[in-house]
Amino acid sequence: MTDTVVVIYSGGMDSFTLLHEARARGHRVHALSFNYGQRHVRELACARSVCAALAIPHKVIDIRAMGEVMAGSSLTSDLEVPEGHYEEDSMKATVVPNRNMILLSLATGYAVTVGAGAVWYGAHGGDHAIYPDCRPEFVARMDAVCRVANYEPVAVEAPFMALTKGDILARGLALGLDYARTWTCYNGREQACGRCGSCVERLEAFAENGVSDPLSYEAGC
Amino acid sequence: MTDTVVVIYSGGMDSFTLLHEARARGHRVHALSFNYGQRHVRELACARSVCAALAIPHKVIDIRAMGEVMAGSSLTSDLEVPEGHYEEDSMKATVVPNRNMILLSLATGYAVTVGAGAVWYGAHGGDHAIYPDCRPEFVARMDAVCRVANYEPVAVEAPFMALTKGDILARGLALGLDYARTWTCYNGREQACGRCGSCVERLEAFAENGVSDPLSYEAGC
Numbered sequence: 001m002t003d004t005v006v007v008i009y010s011g012g013m014d015s016f017t018l019l020h021e022a023r024a025r026g027h028r029v030h031a032l033s034f035n036y037g038q039r040h041v042r043e044l045a046c047a048r049s050v051c052a053a054l055a056i057p058h059k060v061i062d063i064r065a066m067g068e069v070m071a072g073s074s075l076t077s078d079l080e081v082p083e084g085h086y087e088e089d090s091m092k093a094t095v096v097p098n099r100n101m102i103l104l105s106l107a108t109g110y111a112v113t114v115g116a117g118a119v120w121y122g123a124h125g126g127d128h129a130i131y132p133d134c135r136p137e138f139v140a141r142m143d144a145v146c147r148v149a150n151y152e153p154v155a156v157e158a159p160f161m162a163l164t165k166g167d168i169l170a171r172g173l174a175l176g177l178d179y180a181r182t183w184t185c186y187n188g189r190e191q192a193c194g195r196c197g198s199c200v201e202r203l204e205a206f207a208e209n210g211v212s213d214p215l216s217y218e219a220g221c
Numbered sequence: 222m223t224d225t226v227v228v229i230y231s232g233g234m235d236s237f238t239l240l241h242e243a244r245a246r247g248h249r250v251h252a253l254s255f256n257y258g259q260r261h262v263r264e265l266a267c268a269r270s271v272c273a274a275l276a277i278p279h280k281v282i283d284i285r286a287m288g289e290v291m292a293g294s295s296l297t298s299d300l301e302v303p304e305g306h307y308e309e310d311s312m313k314a315t316v317v318p319n320r321n322m323i324l325l326s327l328a329t330g331y332a333v334t335v336g337a338g339a340v341w342y343g344a345h346g347g348d349h350a351i352y353p354d355c356r357p358e359f360v361a362r363m364d365a366v367c368r369v370a371n372y373e374p375v376a377v378e379a380p381f382m383a384l385t386k387g388d389i390l391a392r393g394l395a396l397g398l399d400y401a402r403t404w405t406c407y408n409g410r411e412q413a414c415g416r417c418g419s420c421v422e423r424l425e426a427f428a429e430n431g432v433s434d435p436l437s438y439e440a441g442c
Contacts, residue, residue: 065286
């Protein structure tokens, strides 16, 4: 097994931590991001800047042309972003059909290309209840198929599967990471909105860790 | 289980037969094709024309932007197309890393979008020895993961898995299909070349069935 890992890196805090976790474990890392027609590119800009600073090879695959398949997601359309907590009804609106399998399949192809033995992605405990493609059963089955899909086996792993978002942040803080280099908000304005489901979860993770979020937020949030 | 099926339809003879097989079994069919930067679009043109004539909903997903991942394949680059029989060394040159998993993942997302319970693709017995992602083990594992990746399970099936290319053609001839409406040749010239691996297999399938191929071929082949 090679020690090279492809990390799916959105630019958000979970995958930012994962990228550093892979380096901390001694892996050679290739970062892979996707432009799937997010309504803003703040996350991707963070990803580019972090990889450049770390001298990590980084590719962005443009999958916007798949918009047809991804129809109905507010991450890729003009629907309103749901606010407040991640609750089942509102969050279903942000689900792209089969999203993680599509991204992991592309990442597995990329792993074959660069000779990596594994693909890592940032699914974690907080996602289980809502997203089928963030559950341990999904990861195990995806791993099983990726091991036989090509001449070289590729493992699929979600090293943060047993952690909450707060746990992941704790790990990153222990590694000394600067979370000003991440972007989480679903809205792509100058400052984070502090109100979308993604911001609310992020702020809760910082509160749990008794640390201030270094990002600046819009007034009144 | 819904009786709607998404058929991955390249425009070639195997998936053309599969499309009609699905109809013959009483399924509602959505056809899905991929433009992955094939060096010609003859196959896709056949697919469009057949679906229009049958009034089957048909989408083409443009995945050319994934060229980065698919690096190294002569189906998507300027490398020379290997001639002669499909032999392991020459055919590896036409393998796109993780190709079938990528296409099946997209098709599964599309199945969720249109409410289909299954995705069919045209892997068959002749592919097993060469392509890992055409083997029964791969299909079984892909099926297992697609059943848990979304809120609604999607099955992945390769109904021609136990057949050879000659068997598939026999089935299509029994259904009365017109193979002039398919395109197989890797080269996109006016007439099929008759010499690339794909043409050679096609011509053998017709010979096995004791039938003339209705396509016209370049002189001297």
